[in-house]
Amino acid sequence: ALACAVTYLRWLEGAGIPLATPVNQVAMVLSVDADMFLSAAKLRAARLLWARVQEAMDLTPAALKLHAEASWRMMSRRDPHVNLLRATAATFAAATAGADSLTMLPFTSAIGLPDRFARRMARNVQLVLGEESHLGHVADPAAGSGFMDGVAHEMATEAWRRFQEIEAAGGMIEALSGGIIQKQIAETKEARAKNIAKRKDALTGVSEFPHLAETPADVLAPLEAPAAPAADTLMPYRLSEPFEALRDASDQVTQTSGARPKILLANLGSVADFTTRATWAANVFEAGGIEALQNDGFEDGAAAAAAFAQSDAEVAILCSSDEVYQAKAAEAAKALTEAGAKHVYLAGRPDNGLSAAGVGTFVYAGCDILALLNDAHALLGVAR
Numbered sequence: 001a002l003a004c005a006v007t008y009l010r011w012l013e014g015a016g017i018p019l020a021t022p023v024n025q026v027a028m029v030l031s032v033d034a035d036m037f038l039s040a041a042k043l044r045a046a047r048l049l050w051a052r053v054q055e056a057m058d059l060t061p062a063a064l065k066l067h068a069e070a071s072w073r074m075m076s077r078r079d080p081h082v083n084l085l086r087a088t089a090a091t092f093a094a095a096t097a098g099a100d101s102l103t104m105l106p107f108t109s110a111i112g113l114p115d116r117f118a119r120r121m122a123r124n125v126q127l128v129l130g131e132e133s134h135l136g137h138v139a140d141p142a143a144g145s146g147f148m149d150g151v152a153h154e155m156a157t158e159a160w161r162r163f164q165e166i167e168a169a170g171g172m173i174e175a176l177s178g179g180i181i182q183k184q185i186a187e188t189k190e191a192r193a194k195n196i197a198k199r200k201d202a203l204t205g206v207s208e209f210p211h212l213a214e215t216p217a218d219v220l221a222p223l224e225a226p227a228a229p230a231a232d233t234l235m236p237y238r239l240s241e242p243f244e245a246l247r248d249a250s251d252q253v254t255q256t257s258g259a260r261p262k263i264l265l266a267n268l269g270s271v272a273d274f275t276t277r278a279t280w281a282a283n284v285f286e287a288g289g290i291e292a293l294q295n296d297g298f299e300d301g302a303a304a305a306a307a308f309a310q311s312d313a314e315v316a317i318l319c320s321s322d323e324v325y326q327a328k329a330a331e332a333a334k335a336l337t338e339a340g341a342k343h344v345y346l347a348g349r350p351d352n353g354l355s356a357a358g359v360g361t362f363v364y365a366g367c368d369i370l371a372l373l374n375d376a377h378a379l380l381g382v383a384r
Contacts (some may be wrong), residue, residue: 001028002049002163003172009057010171019059026050027065032102033074034086036093038155041148043068043097045156052160068094068102075110076240078247079205080217083107087125095135096142102126110238112219182232189237196239197370206240207369210247210286212260243287246373249382250289260291261380263345264313266304266336267297268320268328277347278319284363285317288373290380301332305339314380317345317363330357343379 005026012022028046032039043066050064070090075083087104094102106114106122114122130136142148162184166175175181195201202208229235238244254260263285267274274297282292293313298304308316316336318329325348333344337358346354350362363372377384 001030001046002053002159003166003175005050006053006163006167007172019057023054023057023059024062026062027067027100029067029069031071031073032068032090032094032097032099033071034089036089036096037148037151039068039090039093040097040142041151041155043094043099044142044148044152045159047098048152048156049159049163052156066097066099066101068097068099070103070105072105072109072236073239075105075107075238076203076206077110077238077244078240079209079211079214080107080111082205083110084121084125085204087122088129091125091129092135095129098140098142108217108219110223110240111217112222115218115220117218179232182234185234192239193242196242197368198366199369200366201239203240203243206243207287208283210283212286212289212291242370243373245384246288246377248289249377249384253382259312261289261377261382262291262293262311262313263376264293264304264308264311264316265295266308266316266318266332267295268300268304268318268332269297269324271297273297273324274320277321280365281317281319281345281347281363284369285373285376287369288376289382290373290376298332300328301335304332305335308336308341309339314341315343315345315376316341317347318359319347322348325351325354329354329359333358343376 005028009019009022009026013019028050030043030046032043046066047064051061054061068090070087074086074090083105084107087107091102091104104122104125106118108114108118135141166172166180169175169178169180172181192201196203196207199207205211226235250261265274265278265281267278278294282294285292293311295307298307304316304318318325318332318336320329325346329346330353333346333354334357336344343360344358345361345363346359347363349364351359354362361372361375363369
């Protein structure tokens with residue numbers, strides 16, 4: 001945004017217009033998302049950077065007009081009501097950072113053309129925060145926050161470094177033509193995608209706490225799929241898209257066959273032994289549209305295998321404590337395989353001994369959940 005603004009000023013200066021006139025008209029549109037602190041710091045950093053640009057151009061300082069918009073990137077199609085919470089956090093960030101104006105997206109924007117209710121809710125989020133939380137009654141709510149000022153200055157320092165790289169390349173037009181901007185965005189997107197895939201950055205209602213029986217939200221018209229972009233074209237995207245694609249594929253199977261892909265939770269031992277990992281495992285697989293079959297636990301592998309044989313699941317995941325795994329996991333993995341399980345997972349860290357016993361994949365915090373779910377879809381014959 002800073003490089004674009006400077007490019008416009010150069011064009012105006014080249015047209016013979018004194019910069020003292022247009023500099024007072026400059027406005028920036030910046031996105032804000034559910035990360036309240038970083039979003040607020042970004043807006044505050046933008047004002048610091050604009051002041052630095054005016055200083056470098058020997059211009060009389062003029063306040064930057066900032067318009068904040070809800071980030072399209074944070075919106076989800078699944079469990080869309082969570083978007084109301086995201087919009088609330090984004091609105092709070094914009095208000096506390098001193099945005100001059102803001103626009104929040106209706107919570108069904110990622111699904112299609114929002115209806116009257118969704119549009120009204122987008123307005124009400126702003127009205128409630130403004131009129132009932134009184135965010136507009138304080139000139140600078142974040143003033144005096146050492147944390148906020150520190151983050152804003154760090155962001156401004158890094159942004160200024162990147163701005164100078166763009167200037168060294170000849171300006172924004174040349175940086176875009178040379179692919180510099182595209183490369184920077186691609187690197188950031190890749191790093192963010194890895195965090196999403198590993199659920200380091202959780203998406204509530206999508207990668208975390210999915211709701212397979214959710215009722216579709218009403219829209220006036222469905223959102224049309226965008227045309228395939230040309231090479232090096234910068235296109236908007238949403239963080240939840242990879243997980244939503246898995247859910248869409250599962251829904252398609254459910255509609256055509258009448259049954260959703262399933263996995264049996266082979267819970268071993270007592271409730272205290274397996275509940276934590278069973279809950280976590282169900283969360284993981286249902287994020288990919290694979291229904292987790294719940295139960296009260298099994299005494300041993302034979303009981304788990306018998307339950308698997310009676311279910312319509314094609315795969316199973318062992319869930320219990322490390323102590324129970326040592327005593328029963330190997331026998332249970334062999335029993336499930338003999339009962340016809342195409343693949344046996346285990347909720348826990350890799351163990352070579354259990355791999356030899358028939359455990360095909362270990363599922364644990366920090367592993368690539370998205371890759372695991374894609375593999376599970378291929379194993380279960382879920383077409384994309």
